[in-house]
Amino acid sequence: MTDLFGGAELGGTKCILAVAENPINTIKRIEIPTETPRKTLKNIFDFFSNYKLNGIGIGTFGPIILDRQSRDYGLLISDSKKGWKGTNMFAEFKSNFDAMINIDTDVNAAAIGEYNYGAGRACSTLVYITIGTGIGGGVLINGKPHTGSFHLEIGHMQVPNPDNFQGICRIHGDCWEGIASGPSIEVRCGVPSSELPESHKEWKKEAELLASGLVSIIANHSPDKIILGGGVMKQKHLYQKIHSKINELWNGFTPLGIISDLIVEPELGSDSGIIGALILGQSDP
Numbered sequence: 001m002t003d004l005f006g007g008a009e010l011g012g013t014k015c016i017l018a019v020a021e022n023p024i025n026t027i028k029r030i031e032i033p034t035e036t037p038r039k040t041l042k043n044i045f046d047f048f049s050n051y052k053l054n055g056i057g058i059g060t061f062g063p064i065i066l067d068r069q070s071r072d073y074g075l076l077i078s079d080s081k082k083g084w085k086g087t088n089m090f091a092e093f094k095s096n097f098d099a100m101i102n103i104d105t106d107v108n109a110a111a112i113g114e115y116n117y118g119a120g121r122a123c124s125t126l127v128y129i130t131i132g133t134g135i136g137g138g139v140l141i142n143g144k145p146h147t148g149s150f151h152l153e154i155g156h157m158q159v160p161n162p163d164n165f166q167g168i169c170r171i172h173g174d175c176w177e178g179i180a181s182g183p184s185i186e187v188r189c190g191v192p193s194s195e196l197p198e199s200h201k202e203w204k205k206e207a208e209l210l211a212s213g214l215v216s217i218i219a220n221h222s223p224d225k226i227i228l229g230g231g232v233m234k235q236k237h238l239y240q241k242i243h244s245k246i247n248e249l250w251n252g253f254t255p256l257g258i259i260s261d262l263i264v265e266p267e268l269g270s271d272s273g274i275i276g277a278l279i280l281g282q283s284d285p
Contacts, residue, residue, distance in 0.1 A: 002021050003021070003054045004019055004020070004021060004027070004051050004052060004053050004054065005019070005020055005021075005022075005053060005054055005055050005056070005057070005278055005281035005282050006018070006019050006020075006048050006051065006053045006055070006056040006057070006099075006278075006281055007019075007020065007023075007056070007057050007058075007059075007274050007275075007276075007277030007278035007280070007281050008044055008048075008056065008057070008058045008059070008060075008277055009059045009060075009106055009109060009273040009274045009276075009277050010034060010040075010058065010059065010060040010061055010106065011034060011061060011106060011133070011273075012034060012061055012081055012133040012134065013033065013034055013133060014031050014032065014033055014034055015031065015032050015033075015034050015040060015043075015044065016029065016030075016031050016273065016274045017029065017030050017031075017032065017044060017047050017048070018030075018274050018277070018278060019048070019051050019053070020278050022278075022282070023113070023116070023117065023275045023276075023278040023279050023282070024117060024275065026278075028051075029274070030047060032044070032047075034081065036083055037083060037084050037087045041087075041092055045096045045097075048096075048097065049096075053097060053099045053281075054099060054100065054281075054282075055099050055100035055101070055102065055281040055282060055283075056093060056097060056099055056100070056101055056102070056281050057102045057103075057104075057109070057276075057277040057278055057279065057280025057281030057282070057283070058089060058093065058101070058102065058103045058104070058277060058280065059103075059104055059105065059106040059107075059108065059109025059110070059273050059274075059276055059277040059280065060076075060089060060103065060104075060105065060106055061076075061080060061081050061084075061105075061106055061136075062076065062077075062078070062080065062105050062106075062151060062153075063076070063077050063078045063080065063150070063151070063153065064076050064077065064089065064103065064105065064151070065077060066103065066104060066105075066147060066150075066151055072088070073090050073103070074088050074089040074090025074091060074092075074093075074101075074103050075087075075088045075089075075090075076088075076089065078171070079170075080134075080170075080171070089103055090103055100281075100284075102280040102281060102283055103280075104145060104151075104276075104280055105136065105138060105145075105151050106130075106136065106273055107128055107129070107130055107136040107137055107138035107273075108128075108138035108140075108145040108151070108276070109138075109272075109273045109274075109276030109277045109279075109280060110128050110130065110138065110227075110229060110266070110272035110273040110276050111126055111127075111128035111138040111139070111140050111145070111227070111272075111276065112140065112143075112145070112276035112279050112280065113268055113271070113272040113273060113274075113275035113276030113277075113279065114126070114128060114227050114266055114267065114268060114272050114276075115140050115143050116143075116275075116276075116279055117267075117268060117275060118227075118266055118267035118268040118272060118275075119225065119227050119264050119265065119266055119267040119268075120140070120225055120227060123140070123223070123224040123225045124141070124142055124224055125139070125140070125141055125221060125222065125223045125224050126139070126140040126223060126224060126225055126227070127139050127140075127217055127221060127223045127225070127226045127227070128140075128226075128227045128229065128266075128272070129154065129214070129217075129226060129227070129228050129229070129230075130228075130229045130230035131180065131181060131182070131210065131228065131229075131230040131231075131232040131233055132181065132182050132230035132231035132232055133181065133182055133183065133231070134155055134177045134181050135154070135155030135176050135177040135180060135181050135213075135230075136153075136154065136155050136177075137152055137154030137155060137217070138152065138154075139152060139221055139223070154176070154213075154217065155175065155176050155177035155181070156169070156171070156172055156175045156176065156177060157175065157176050157213065157216065158174075158175060158176070159175075159176045159179070159180075159209065159212040159213045159216065160212050161174050161179055161209075163205075165179050165184070165188065167179045167184065168181070168183050168184045168187055176209075176213045179209055180206060180209040180210055180213070181232070182230075182231055182232050185202060185206060185232070188202065189202050193206075193231075193232055193235070194231070194234070198235070198237050203235065203237065203238060203241060204241065206232070206238065207238055207241035207242045207244075207245050208245050210228075210238070210242055211242050211245035211246045211249055212249065214226060214242065214246055214263065215246055215249045215250055218246075218250065218256070223262075225261075225262060225264060226262060226263050226264070227264055227265070227266050227272075228242070228263060228264070228265065228266075229265075229266045229270075229272060233265070236265075239260070239263065239264075239265065240260075242263060243259040243260055243263060246259060246263065247259055
């Protein structure tokens, strides 16, 4: 009998769930809305209960405790997603399934997916940034997530804010996420970013805000590759604008190589996260 694994990618607005024999051979996949913890977890458990699973990998919004030695492993410690603070993802899944449970952040899961099957293959230092409802980032060193004392919260670093925009982050106001995420564009322009034409002046500003953060990441991590995903980056014209601004800001300080090879799209598209979650479902803790 073929071993089956589950993957769950929990985002701010929706969850992607999949069952597979291996990360790129999916048997069943569904999407459900991210609602209250009780309702969302019930829907997740109802889906996975149809299968005998050896392991389940979870890539989730955070902040979340990822230290497996902690009794609070899997605990969401902030209300970044309203109503979810205090939910222990590990305890919830473990009480419902006799399977190995592995948890990481949603952006680390996406980075893991791209490292194994996408644009991050063979990268010793890989950065994945998602720009959408929020901004999040993950760094892999030789394929393993870099955490330090806690997992990274790249979206909450401070970057130049030349217009003194107050920002929309509920925690920090005008952090990188607060001034450059999708909702911040909508606040400034009055319409969702997906409705703005390519010629709109906002895209020049958005490229400058994103480039400012990316230059800090280059200075701190010297990555082989930075992958930019998320809903905002579906505006393909943004890549060239970001490339140009990074070259301007970095000003030849150290060699960056061909900038379009350094800052790239995800090869797996919107599947990076769920493929990474399935990899986590197959991985030993």
